[in-house]
Amino acid sequence: xxxxxxxxxxxxxxxxxxxxxxxxxxxxxxxxxxxxxxxxxxxxxxxxxxxxxxxxxxxxxxxxxxxxxxxxxxxxxxxxxxxxxxxxxxxxxxxxxxxxxxxxxxxxxxxxxxxxxxxxxxxxxxxxxxxxxxxxxxxxxxxxxxxxxxxxxxxxxxxxxxxxxxxxxxxxxxxxxxxxxxxxxxxxxxxxxxxxxxxxxxxxxxxxxxxxxxxxxxxxxx
Amino acid sequence: xxxxxxxxxxxxxxxxxxxxxxxxxxxxxxxxxxxxxxxxxxxxxxxxxxxxxxxxxxxxxxxxxxxxxxxxxxxxxxxxxxxxxxxxxxxxxxxxxxxxxxxxxxxxxxxxxxxxxxxxxxxxxxxxxxxxxxxxxxxxxxxxxxxxxxxxxxxxxxxxxxxxxxxxxxxxxxxxxxxxxxxxxxxxxxxxxxxxxxxxxxxxxxxxxxxxxxxxxxxxxxxxxxxxxxxxxxxxxxxxxxxxxxxxxxxxxxxxxxxxxxxxxxxxxxxxxxxxxxxxxxxxxxxxxxxxxxxxxxxxxxxxx
Numbered sequence: 001x002x003x004x005x006x007x008x009x010x011x012x013x014x015x016x017x018x019x020x021x022x023x024x025x026x027x028x029x030x031x032x033x034x035x036x037x038x039x040x041x042x043x044x045x046x047x048x049x050x051x052x053x054x055x056x057x058x059x060x061x062x063x064x065x066x067x068x069x070x071x072x073x074x075x076x077x078x079x080x081x082x083x084x085x086x087x088x089x090x091x092x093x094x095x096x097x098x099x100x101x102x103x104x105x106x107x108x109x110x111x112x113x114x115x116x117x118x119x120x121x122x123x124x125x126x127x128x129x130x131x132x133x134x135x136x137x138x139x140x141x142x143x144x145x146x147x148x149x150x151x152x153x154x155x156x157x158x159x160x161x162x163x164x165x166x167x168x169x170x171x172x173x174x175x176x177x178x179x180x181x182x183x184x185x186x187x188x189x190x191x192x193x194x195x196x197x198x199x200x201x202x203x204x205x206x207x208x209x210x211x212x213x214x215x216x217x218x219x220x221x222x
Numbered sequence: 223x224x225x226x227x228x229x230x231x232x233x234x235x236x237x238x239x240x241x242x243x244x245x246x247x248x249x250x251x252x253x254x255x256x257x258x259x260x261x262x263x264x265x266x267x268x269x270x271x272x273x274x275x276x277x278x279x280x281x282x283x284x285x286x287x288x289x290x291x292x293x294x295x296x297x298x299x300x301x302x303x304x305x306x307x308x309x310x311x312x313x314x315x316x317x318x319x320x321x322x323x324x325x326x327x328x329x330x331x332x333x334x335x336x337x338x339x340x341x342x343x344x345x346x347x348x349x350x351x352x353x354x355x356x357x358x359x360x361x362x363x364x365x366x367x368x369x370x371x372x373x374x375x376x377x378x379x380x381x382x383x384x385x386x387x388x389x390x391x392x393x394x395x396x397x398x399x400x401x402x403x404x405x406x407x408x409x410x411x412x413x414x415x416x417x418x419x420x421x422x423x424x425x426x427x428x429x430x431x432x433x434x435x436x437x438x439x440x441x442x443x444x445x446x447x448x449x450x451x452x453x454x455x456x457x458x459x460x461x462x463x464x465x466x467x468x469x470x471x472x473x474x475x476x477x478x479x480x481x482x483x484x485x486x487x488x489x490x491x492x493x494x495x496x497x498x499x500x501x502x503x504x505x506x507x508x509x510x511x512x513x514x515x516x517x518x519x520x521x522x523x524x525x526x527x
Contacts, residue, residue: 048380054431056527075435077527082433092428105235111435153432 001030001192002051002161003158009046009216022048022216024060028194028200030160033187035203036196038213044196047094047213048163051194052086053077063158082110085191087158087167091150093138099125099132099149106157114124124152127182129175143163143170151179155186178205236425236439238446243416247410247447248454251511255503260399262499263466265396266470267473270493272389275382281435283350284376285317285366290346300370301346307369310351313357320347345374404497407507411447418523420505430526440519444512450512453505463500466492 169178212220290301308317
């Protein structure tokens with residue numbers, strides 16, 4: 001499902017080159033759940049960007065959803081991205097679109113019919129408690145509400161790989177717990193889930209396999 | 223909910239309605255279309271003039287007989303003697319003296335409607351159509367001089383060739399102007415598209431990250447650029463129409479086209495080629511918008527993985 005072998009990621013060129021991920025090797029089996037832990041700057045977000053194919057490894061082998069990414073061309077990547085859901089730390093909602101249209105976006109990109117999209121999007125936004133905010137734009141929503149829209153957008157296409165970067169950061173405890181239930185439900189339905197967090201209490205309440213990063217290295221995988 | 227349900231069928235996920243303004247790009251493309259319409263009209267008019275001149279003057283000789291009604295040495299009027307000599311000359315298909323009305327019509331562009339009532343003595347003008355290689359010009363001149371001394375032979379071939387060359391050079395200038403206008407239109411659409419890419423970089427990266435292929439994003443830009451370019455060119459072509467009608471009216475005496483009275487008659491006096499070319503301008507602008515936006519966006523997207 002997810003396999004990294006001596007993967008490194010560097011930004012910049014020449015003397016300005018900075019390594020943010022170094023020699024990472026690990027596997028997450030299909031349907032696995034991983035907490036991604038580590039201090040700020042350890043490389044958690046960079047690793048999630050790699051797994052989301054927002055960036056590509058500088059070296060090493062990356063395998064996602066059974067595909068060796070290094071052997072693929074640019075045109076082969078969009079279909080893989082459509083099977084990956086990502087909750088960004090900064091939400092990345094499109095400011096000119098309503099909550100409904102933001103959540104519908106992955107389905108429209110995938111070419112799903114509007115009638116089907118409406119049913120799924122309304123149901124999901126109701127599930128995250130935003131049934132009265134379908135037409136609201138991000139600027140009209142609180143941080144927690146935006147986070148929930150971002151979560152709904154990440155899961156609406158029923159991804160095979162679900163990635164979340166600090167998904168509980170803007171949620172109160174009850175909402176955070178509800179989100180964890182959603183992530184576990186997606187995991188139970190077969191999605192592989194990787195969640196980066198600083199929320200130790202959440203990790204303790206939902207014990208699972210952890211990947212711990214420090215200064216770009218993987219220092220624990222258990 | 224209402225806002226979502228009222229969403230247009232092709233919703234603006236990249237926010238291009240604001241990023242690609244519906245004012246600047248159509249205005250600039252409209253100006254380009256206006257200039258292209260004028261250049262096209264110039265090219266078509268030059269072609270029509272060349273054709274008119276060649277048809278009217280090619281293969282013809284004009285002979286002027288001063289004091290046409292004065293008696294000739296061989297009897298009869300000087301004009302009659304010259305016409306007879308011309309008709310007898312080898313290489314002459316026909317020779318015909320223009321009537322007073324025809325002379326007045328020839329002079330009307332310079333002397334106005336009073337050309338027929340002018341008091342100065344006018345020569346007889348004899349229109350000679352030549353056959354094959356035409357007559358021996360020296361022998362003909364000698365023969366006409368004998369028939370009516372002072373008769374002038376005006377050969378059209380040389381200046382018709384010069385006018386045709388002038389018309390061709392005007393056509394080349396017009397084609398060059400159209401080419402430049404096309405390049406500027408490509409540049410305008412390219413700059414507008416790049417500005418739109420810069421303004422919507424975050425949205426594009428998000429949509430790209432959600433799995434949108436290059437064609438999806440480029441298609442959104444191309445759709446918007448096509449619509450704006452076509453709208454601008456339509457406005458530009460429509461704005462050029464009254465100018466072209468005015469120019470048609472001004473050029474009518476030189477092209478031999480009858481304009482009649484009223485705006486309807488002016489519309490029908492415009493060359494058919496221009497009526498075909500004008501509606502093509504929005505289509506060409508749309509094609510430029512589509513191709514330029516597609517190319518620009520796809521090239522820009524290569525920086526993303």
